[in-house]
Amino acid sequence: MNGMAIIAISKLIYCLTSFKIKAMRKIYKMASLACLGLMLSTTNINAQVVSDFENLTLSPNSYWDGADMNGTHNAGLFMSTFTDGDGIFPNVFDTVYGAIYGFMKEGSFGYSNQQDSSTAGEGFSSFAYGTTMGNNYAVGKNKSMIELTGTTQGSTLTGMYVTNSTYAGISMRDGDTFGKVFGDSLSASGHGSVNDNSNGEDFFLLTIQGYTGGNPTVNKVEFYLADFRFSDNTQDYILNTWKWVDLSSLGNVDSVQFFLTSSDTTGGFGMNTPNFFCFDDFNGTAPTSINEFSQENKISIYPNPTSDILNIDNSIAVTKVSVFDITGKVVMNAYSNQINVSNISTGVHFIKVETDDTIYTERFIKQ
Numbered sequence: 202m203n204g205m206a207i208i209a210i211s212k213l214i215y216c217l218t219s220f221k222i223k224a225m226r227k228i229y230k231m232a233s234l235a236c237l238g239l240m241l242s243t244t245n246i247n248a249q250v251v252s253d254f255e256n257l258t259l260s261p262n263s264y265w266d267g268a269d270m271n272g273t274h275n276a277g278l279f280m281s282t283f284t285d286g287d288g289i290f291p292n293v294f295d296t297v298y299g300a301i302y303g304f305m306k307e308g309s310f311g312y313s314n315q316q317d318s319s320t321a322g323e324g325f326s327s328f329a330y331g332t333t334m335g336n337n338y339a340v341g342k343n344k345s346m347i348e349l350t351g352t353t354q355g356s357t358l359t360g361m362y363v364t365n366s367t368y369a370g371i372s373m374r375d376g377d378t379f380g381k382v383f384g385d386s387l388s389a390s391g392h393g394s395v396n397d398n399s400n401g402e403d404f405f406l407l408t409i410q411g412y413t414g415g416n417p418t419v420n421k422v423e424f425y426l427a428d429f430r431f432s433d434n435t436q437d438y439i440l441n442t443w444k445w446v447d448l449s450s451l452g453n454v455d456s457v458q459f460f461l462t463s464s465d466t467t468g469g470f471g472m473n474t475p476n477f478f479c480f481d482d483f484n485g486t487a488p489t490s491i492n493e494f495s496q497e498n499k500i501s502i503y504p505n506p507t508s509d510i511l512n513i514d515n516s517i518a519v520t521k522v523s524v525f526d527i528t529g530k531v532v533m534n535a536y537s538n539q540i541n542v543s544n545i546s547t548g549v550h551f552i553k554v555e556t557d558d559t560i561y562t563e564r565f566i567k568q
Contacts, residue, residue: 250353252286252483253534254312254337264313264325264340266305267294283312287353288483290339291346307476308344312337318441321371324477328370329442338481340366343472346458347483354455355413358448358484363407365426365440366477373405373427373439373474380473381465384429384437388467397467403429405439405474408460411451420450426478443481445488445530488529500554500561508568509543513554521555542567 259265265283272281277297283290290310296303305311314336315326325340349355365373372380378391383403387394405427411418424446429437451457463474501514513519515538522535524545532545542550547567554561 250286250351251485252288252339253481253485254285254339255534257283257285257312257337259312259314259337262315262317264311264315266311266325266340267292267309268303268305270294270296270300270303278306283310284350285339286484287349287351289348289350291348305342307342308346309342310345310347311340313340313479314338318367318370320367321375321377323367323371324369324475326367327443327479328365328367328440329479338479339483341459341478341480343461343476344458346456348456349454353484355453357453358411358451358457360445360447360449360487361483361485362443362481363424363426363440363446364443364479365405366475366479368475368477369405369426370439370441373403379468380475381467383427383439383465384434388465389473392467392473395467397465399464401429403427403464405464406462407446407478408462409446409448409451410458410460411448411454412456412458413452413454418451418454420452422446422448422450443530447487448484482531486523486531488525488531500552500563502552502563502565506566506568507542509541511540511542511552511565513538513540513552517554517561518556519554520557523553523555525551525553 257265267279267281270279272279272292272294277295279294279296281292283292292309292311293306294303294309295306311325313325313327315323317323317326318328320326327338371377373383376382376385376389379389381387381389381392381397381403383405384401386396386399386401388397404425407424407426409422409424411421424444425440427439431437448457459478461472461474461476461478463472465473467473500517503512505511513522517538519536519538522537522540523531524533524535524540524542526532526546527549532550533540533542545567550565550567552563552565554563
């Protein structure tokens with residue numbers, strides 16, 4: 202092989218090697234950008250904020266529905282909003298027929314800490330005893346819409362806990378002047394107690410629609426607050442517990458709206474079922490599998506069992522505490538090394554303690 206051939210081959214090897222190195226650098230750069238994108242996406246998800254309504258001020262056993270009339274007044278309507286987390290919640294209090302007859306208008310939200318699940322007519326009490334994460338929860342009516350702000354605006358929501366109001370729950374269970382007994386084929390007494398042609402196959406449905414730039418999302422979420430349409434009547438139910446509703450299928454949204462519909466429409470004036478529902482931990486944490494707890498770090502808690510106060514190792518700088526029941530549902534949140542569990546049900550529970558860099562878990566018994 203002559204000298205010129207050797208030089209040509211050397212140049213070819215150099216070019217191929219150089220090309221390979223450049224190609225590898227390009228692949229590495231693309232992979233780095235992909236990882237960066239994933240990190241930014243993850244950061245956006247983690248930045249979402251829960252609306253748990255705990256920062257809204259209420260006296261014990263009370264609620265807010267706009268009756269303080271502090272909103273902007275226009276022809277008997279007092280319009281205001283309240284904010285919690287990254288949500289803006291509108292309220293319209295209607296006094297057109299006089300303040301004594303005032304009421305929270307359709308399309309509005311209020312909030313409550315009432316835990317009366319047995320008194321008929323209580324629109325601002327939860328039909329499920331106690332609240333999901335703490336003391337306060339929100340109350341919505343048909344067509345109410347949450348506007349999202351901050352990092353939650355334009356992102357995918359996780360979900361929320363939902364239950365019936367006591368007003369709706371008891372009306373469906375026992376009936377009232379205008380609302381029928383669910384599962385019965387007769388209308389309410391105020392509508393003549395006539396056959397309503399339902400064959401007792403009643404329902405109370407909450408539909409959740411997302412919006413982006415004023416346009417509805419392709420998907421919507423339907424959740425039945427009561428359902429008596431099963432062929433097996435033992436499966437019929439009126440929701441009286443807090444249930445998690447997954448909202449992630451809505452996709453990226455900047456607002457969500459709630460619609461209530463009922464099978465009970467006898468009389469020609471629309472829905473007879475009371476127009477209320479309760480929700481908590483909007484964009485919060487979904488129920489956790491109990492199996493996950495065995496994989497976490499353990500922590501010292503005492504006394505265990507306990508009937509009220511549960512202390513957490515004082516050497517731990519707590520940022521958040523979550524308590525789960527045996528099904529994995531969050532039953533309360535706290536933010537200190539001492540929590541009061543007197544209001545949760547008796548039995549086995551799990552506690553998750555979060556710090557800036559570690560998650561600890563432990564099992565305890567509430568007496």
